[in-house]
Amino acid sequence: MGEVIVITSGKGGVGKTTSVANLGVGLALLGKKVALIDADIGLRNLDVVMGLENRIVYDLVDVVEGRCRSKQALIRDKRYDTLFLLPAAQTRDKNAVTPEQMKVLCSELKEEFDFVLVDCPAGIEQGFRNAIAGADRALIVTTPEVSAVRDADRIIGLLEAAELGDPRLIINRLRPDMVKRGDMMDIEDILEILAIDLIGVIPDDERIIISTNRGEPVVTSENGAMSGQAYRNIVRRVVGEDVPFLELHKNSSIFNKLKKMMGLGG
Amino acid sequence: MNKQTVEFKGTKEGVTIYCLDGISLEDIISDLTIRLQQRASFFAEAEVRVDVGSRQLAPEEKELLASVIGKHSKMKLVAIQTVSDRPPVVSSAGRRSGGIDELKMEGYKEGRSLVIKRTLRSGQGIHFPGTVVVLGDVNPGAEIVAEGDIFVYGTIRGIAHAGVGGDRSASVVALRLAPTQLRIADVISRAPDEASLLPDQPEYAYISDDRIMIASVTTKLGS
Numbered sequence: 001m002g003e004v005i006v007i008t009s010g011k012g013g014v015g016k017t018t019s020v021a022n023l024g025v026g027l028a029l030l031g032k033k034v035a036l037i038d039a040d041i042g043l044r045n046l047d048v049v050m051g052l053e054n055r056i057v058y059d060l061v062d063v064v065e066g067r068c069r070s071k072q073a074l075i076r077d078k079r080y081d082t083l084f085l086l087p088a089a090q091t092r093d094k095n096a097v098t099p100e101q102m103k104v105l106c107s108e109l110k111e112e113f114d115f116v117l118v119d120c121p122a123g124i125e126q127g128f129r130n131a132i133a134g135a136d137r138a139l140i141v142t143t144p145e146v147s148a149v150r151d152a153d154r155i156i157g158l159l160e161a162a163e164l165g166d167p168r169l170i171i172n173r174l175r176p177d178m179v180k181r182g183d184m185m186d187i188e189d190i191l192e193i194l195a196i197d198l199i200g201v202i203p204d205d206e207r208i209i210i211s212t213n214r215g216e217p218v219v220t221s222e223n224g225a226m227s228g229q230a231y232r233n234i235v236r237r238v239v240g241e242d243v244p245f246l247e248l249h250k251n252s253s254i255f256n257k258l259k260k261m262m263g264l265g266g
Numbered sequence: 267m268n269k270q271t272v273e274f275k276g277t278k279e280g281v282t283i284y285c286l287d288g289i290s291l292e293d294i295i296s297d298l299t300i301r302l303q304q305r306a307s308f309f310a311e312a313e314v315r316v317d318v319g320s321r322q323l324a325p326e327e328k329e330l331l332a333s334v335i336g337k338h339s340k341m342k343l344v345a346i347q348t349v350s351d352r353p354p355v356v357s358s359a360g361r362r363s364g365g366i367d368e369l370k371m372e373g374y375k376e377g378r379s380l381v382i383k384r385t386l387r388s389g390q391g392i393h394f395p396g397t398v399v400v401l402g403d404v405n406p407g408a409e410i411v412a413e414g415d416i417f418v419y420g421t422i423r424g425i426a427h428a429g430v431g432g433d434r435s436a437s438v439v440a441l442r443l444a445p446t447q448l449r450i451a452d453v454i455s456r457a458p459d460e461a462s463l464l465p466d467q468p469e470y471a472y473i474s475d476d477r478i479m480i481a482s483v484t485t486k487l488g489s
Contacts, residue, residue: 124389150388153405157387193405193423195385 002033002110005117005238006135006164010151012122014143015172015202018212019231020119021049022219023139026235028083029220032114035074037086037105039131040121041096044088051078051215052085061089064101070108079220084113094126099133106134115238124158132159138167139199139238144174144185153194168199170234175204176248200234202227203248271297274305280313281341287319291327295334302338314341320349320380350378379414386410386424393430406446415439421464425449434473439483443469453478 007020017040024036038046041060047053058073063086070086077083086109089096109116120131132138138159142152152169159167171190178184187201202208205227211218219231226246233243271294273284285294302309316331323331328346335343345351378396385400388407392398397414408424410416414436416428421442427449429436434451444464447456448471455478468483 150407154388154407157390160384160387193403195403 002112002114002116003137004106004110004135005115006120006132006138007117007141007170008120008128008131008138008155008159009122009141009148010124010155011142011148014141014148015170015208016122016141017045017049017119018208018217019139019141019170019172019202020046020117021212022217022228022231023235023238024050024083024085024115024117025077025080025217026219026232027115027117027238028077028080030235030239031082032239033082033112035084035086035109035113035116037109037116037118038088039097039102039118039127041088041127042090042093043121044090046119047075047085047087049212049215049217050085052087053215056087059087059089060105061092061096064097064105070105094121094130097130099129102130102133104134110136124154128155128158132162132164135164138164139170140167140194140196141170141172142190142194143172144179144187144190146185149185149190149193156194156196167196169194169196170199171201173204174201174248198245199237200230201245201248202230203246272301274301280315280344281309282315282317284317285319285321291321291323291330295330298331299334299338302335309339309341311340311342313344314339315345315347316343317347317349317352320378322348380412385420388424395431404440404445412436428471438471439468441468443471443480448478450478 007016007023009016020036024034027034036046036050037060038044039060040046047056052075055075058068060073062068063070063073074084074086077085106116106118118131118135121127140152140155142148156167159165169191171187174187175184179186187198191198203226205218205225207221207225208218208227211221218225218228219235221228226248230246233246236243271286271289273286275282275284283298314335316335323346331346332343335341379399380392380394380396381399381401382392383401385402386392386404386408388405391409391411393411395413398410398412398416400410400418400420403420404410404418404422404424404426406423409427410425411427411430413429413431413433416426416438418426418440420440422438422440422445424445425447426438426445428438429451432451436450438448438450442464445457447454450471450473453473453476469480470483471478471480473479
């Protein structure tokens, strides 16, 4: 029996889809059987980021409306045999699916897959409710900006209300140099407000944009991209390994403080 | 899933049924029905009180409770009480020694208070006709509105409005007072536009000369 994980943020553009793509590929690299569901009906992106756009025949709405079986709609990834994508419909909207239908779909998929990752749309309306309906746990993506953190806080509250407890936090697009100058919120500031456990910090990295445009998630990159390493570490934490946090900036004290806070020693 | 919604307690006057907080009346009634059916013979014709906690029941809701008890048991319902009707607890230590004088306190006995044991997050809000106590933070975008005082054992970064309805003696106390806006009765103040550091000690906000003043809890108490 697999596990359904929803990746959500409240705010748009903080890196939910990029995170889903990278975690999906990362989990597949560990040999896990993974299904990615794009729940952003009407504004689908995950297929593009995965480079699978041209293979879509059926989509999520076709599955829940019974026009095809879920197996027919699942697209196998180009490179990884154990990675599949269930794309969103582009010509419909969020109301085309109900939370109950998503629950049924997720429980069906987790029979077959080790991990089902749901890419949640921005916002807190129907699309959000659909995306979290079948989830066993949640990862929240935020960037070190007050607006993104505020929205993440709102999302945590809504997840609590939906009894989807103990979400983990991904801080995306951190710029250690800006933090050092005092121009960007640091990890501690964010954790102090959100008060949930951190599962990873992704440094700001232009290679993410390049890889996204190419449809090849950065997690696979062998060129020593820090962002790729950060995603690989999150993947290992998702499967339950205890991985120390990356030192994003030499001589920076943030991570030492963080480690101390998390009881990992200096 | 099946969490407890009511608690039966025997007292020398009879039986008291406590309706636990945070559970809808609907759930309580359905659970109560089941329990009464199971144990009707055990309680026989005892006198029963129903304690609804901090809920404010409408007359028809009270009737509904009474009818459930009448229908599924032979107990005699003598009262439906709330938190404020509960008898004060006398500590056994005080009674035994007999040497402790009861202090003549100038404070008030708060009838209604709400204790929230979690952090209020953006978009979450409380409006309560009494005192509100939060064991947790009040994050930006969250709002507490209380007719009485507000006590936060954590950081207030959101909005706190004490004494809504006009009580100018109300106050807001927090371990770290850094609200986006603070209101007491009809007086409003807001955080300075330039970012300021989080205070390093518990503070107390109150009205003095038509303005909201903030003082360290220790100075205020010492004055």
